[in-house]
Amino acid sequence: MLQYLLYEQSYAALGPARIMADVTRLFCGTYLNPFSHTFWGRGIEAACEVFERTTRRYAQPAFDIPSTIVDGEPAKVHEEVVWERPFCRLLHFKRHLRYSSRDPKLVIVAPMSGHYATLLRGTVEAMLPRHDVYVTDWIDARKVPLSEGSFDLDDYIDYLIDMFRLLGGDFHVMAVCQPSVAVLAAVAIMEEAGDPHVPTSMVLMGGPIDTRKNPTAVDHFATARGTDWFRRHMITKVPFGHPGYLRDVYPGFLQLCGFMGMNLDRHLAAHRNFFFDLVHGDDEPAEKHRDFYDEYLAVMDITAEFFLQTIDTIFVHHRLAKGEMEHRGRRLNLAAIRHVALMTIEGERDEICGLGQTEAAHHLCVNLPQSFRAHYVQPNVGHYGIFSGSQFRQEIVPRVTDFILKAEKPQSIVWRRAAGCGRKTG
Numbered sequence: 568m569l570q571y572l573l574y575e576q577s578y579a580a581l582g583p584a585r586i587m588a589d590v591t592r593l594f595c596g597t598y599l600n601p602f603s604h605t606f607w608g609r610g611i612e613a614a615c616e617v618f619e620r621t622t623r624r625y626a627q628p629a630f631d632i633p634s635t636i637v638d639g640e641p642a643k644v645h646e647e648v649v650w651e652r653p654f655c656r657l658l659h660f661k662r663h664l665r666y667s668s669r670d671p672k673l674v675i676v677a678p679m680s681g682h683y684a685t686l687l688r689g690t691v692e693a694m695l696p697r698h699d700v701y702v703t704d705w706i707d708a709r710k711v712p713l714s715e716g717s718f719d720l721d722d723y724i725d726y727l728i729d730m731f732r733l734l735g736g737d738f739h740v741m742a743v744c745q746p747s748v749a750v751l752a753a754v755a756i757m758e759e760a761g762d763p764h765v766p767t768s769m770v771l772m773g774g775p776i777d778t779r780k781n782p783t784a785v786d787h788f789a790t791a792r793g794t795d796w797f798r799r800h801m802i803t804k805v806p807f808g809h810p811g812y813l814r815d816v817y818p819g820f821l822q823l824c825g826f827m828g829m830n831l832d833r834h835l836a837a838h839r840n841f842f843f844d845l846v847h848g849d850d851e852p853a854e855k856h857r858d859f860y861d862e863y864l865a866v867m868d869i870t871a872e873f874f875l876q877t878i879d880t881i882f883v884h885h886r887l888a889k890g891e892m893e894h895r896g897r898r899l900n901l902a903a904i905r906h907v908a909l910m911t912i913e914g915e916r917d918e919i920c921g922l923g924q925t926e927a928a929h930h931l932c933v934n935l936p937q938s939f940r941a942h943y944v945q946p947n948v949g950h951y952g953i954f955s956g957s958q959f960r961q962e963i964v965p966r967v968t969d970f971i972l973k974a975e976k977p978q979s980i981v982w983r984r985a986a987g988c989g990r991k992t993g
């Protein structure tokens with residue numbers, strides 16, 4: 568608990584300084600203050616804002632997607648909770664259309680890796696015009712009372728299976744990064760059981776299916792230290808004052824430090840540029856900086872059992888890639904996947920999941936017909952470019968949409984029925 572207590576004390580100790588910075592910023596930025604029109608006045612105001620923003624604690628952002636464009640017409644979007652458990656909610660972005668839409672249902676499975684699901688806001692916005700979108704909204708572990716029990720990788724997979732059954736099988740699933748493993752496992756379990764509610768297709772984006780292929784700095788770090796090192800150095804208890812008091816967690820602030828450390832020069836340059844944008848009155852780039860870091864610096868805690876099981880299974884022992892991964896004591900059978908179309912997407916410059924790590928899913932799903940497969944590598948993008956940004960919208964989204972629509976073709980459904988999938992074809 569010592570790490571968390573030091574973090575809490577540091578945050579509290581900086582409280583008076585943040586208040587003073589806010590007061591000074593307001594004083595120097597007041598239009599009626601002649602000093603606010605000088606270079607030095609704008610510099611002090613900018614410095615105070617940079618200090619306050621880099622020392623504050625960021626709350627979970629809202630998706631805040633009020634509308635979208637469907638077939639060239641504006642449509643209001645209403646966010647609703649359609650499924651809820653202690654550690655997750657399934658959000659539905661319901662589009663209010665003037666006519667009945669037959670756009671395919673798409674479940675976007677957000678990673679539980681320190682950031683909130685709102686990190687995928689751009690992903691949701693890009694998919695809404697052509698899809699009926701659902702998103703997994705994972706809950707900050709420090710907000711879940713200890714009485715709600717534990718939550719590990721097996722529970723994560725069970726949650727996904729429950730959501731899939733809720734949607735009744737006529738849907739598609741997109742896993743962004745880390746949940747690619749859990750989605751693949753959930754589909755394999757359902758296929759082996761002959762469950763009629765399996766998704767029509769799954770899209771795995773930048774997921775660590777086989778981290779032995781082109782290992783990145785993240786992979787080397789995990790392999791070199793091993794699971795016990797992470798247990799000793801990264802796990803702490805939630806301190807008093809939070810609903811999850813005494814729960815063992817991997818704190819979000821430690822994960823954020825890791826993310827920031829990977830590209831420290833870039834973040835320092837971004838804040839330096841933000842300061843000069845404020846001084847020179849360049850509002851547009853300054854606002855973009857605020858929007859990005861409001862999201863990026865908002866982090867959540869992860870349950871210790873989920874974090875350690877994921878590290879041990881995927882990064883240290885590569886159990887999924889070796890065919891040794893288990894769920895509730897039973898070994899997964901990826902060869903059972905025969906009826907769910909599979910698309911994998913990778914970024915050429917992905918610094919978190921190296922090239923080939925996600926494509927490895929095709930080698931594990933040995934009984935999936937070739938016509939049910941697709942793989943795409945997006946040139947000149949890193950990890951975040953796989954699911955956000957202009958190249959994602961212009962290059963990746965159309966390919967994903969085409970893949971999903973092809974998976975919904977009547978001949979594909981007939982093939983599945985003949986193969987004994989048991990899917991409802993309505």
